[in-house]
Amino acid sequence: MRTVYLNGEYMPENEAHVSIFDRGFLMADGVYEVTSVLGGKLIDFDGHAVRLQRSLDELDMKSPISKEDLLEVHRELVRANGIEEGMIYLQITRGAPGDRDFVFPDPETTDPTIVLFTQNKPGLADSPAAKKGMKVISIDDIRWGRRDIKTVQLLYPSMGKMMAKKAGADDAWMIEDGYVTEGTSNNAYIVKGNKIITRALSNDILHGITRAAVLRFAKEAQMEVEERNFTIDEAKEADEAFITSASTFVMPVVQIDDAVLGEGVPGRVAPRLREIYLDESLKAAV
Ligand code: PLP
DSSP states (O other): OOEEEETTEEEEGGGOOOOTTOHHHHHOOEEEEEEEEETTEESSHHHHHHHHHHHHHHTTOOOSSOHHHHHHHHHHHHHHTTOSSEEEEEEEEOOOOSSOOSSOOOTTTSOOEEEEEEEEOTTSTTOHHHHHOEEEEEEEOOOOSOTTSOBSOOHHHHHHHHHHHHTTOSEEEEEETTEEEEETTBEEEEEETTEEEEOOOSTTSOOOHHHHHHHHHHHHTTOEEEEOOOBHHHHHTOSEEEEEETTTEEEEEEEETTEEOTTSSOOSHHHHHHHHHHHHHHHHOO
16 A cells, blocks of 8 residues: 655545546646656656646646655655655646636635655666567657647547557557657657657657756767657668657667567667666766
């Protein structure tokens, strides 16, 4: 039984209840973050806290907690649940005004709801999938136009994962006007020669915290990075491909639809980036 955090209190998971009028439940009116834990410490906490504030600001939602207190809650949940490797899920919604209405409730009278819980994942860093590489399928990107805000509207990404599963693949890359936007829950990259290519930041994709760190480490290691759109056809002819996210770090992609990349096993660049990312993030973990 986990200890979770709900609206200022720690409690056993079976005692944590949220109202049926919560706008997260009724309208997907909420934002979230996932922070990974390695060696009992938080990876990239600062980046997640900054992006959380940005998501809240973009939706005119007030934060129920300061950054310092948020760090304390993360640490306490790691401690209370004995997490060595895993994730902390955080969600903030616009709260429960006591009825259903499209109009936002007055923030003076309706407090946001804040929930955090841990997910224990021993072996997260030493994942067998990272050695084997993953298969992705391509699907249309039919999400809304503000993918830069990390909202809990995850129905289509969830459907995308199911389409991948049905096709015997691990995930789906989403395509808009022929160009890859991102994976269902990760940013997408291809490698050509020594060049790492990934879509530039805009409202079309989530600004991955792992993406920012990986691109910084790649540049520091003198690797060439090009931030531009790439088509799904270009991806199928790439030397390598990979994804990044807080829970998968850097994960090689070895097949896109029917196209096998290179030898069908992880290449040179993605495993190297994974190693650098894990080393450097562990050093900076808090
Ligand atoms: N893109 C999408 C759509 C995501 O849902 C996520 C993570 O959940 C990412 C990218 C990767 O972001 P991060 O590296 O901050 O986990």
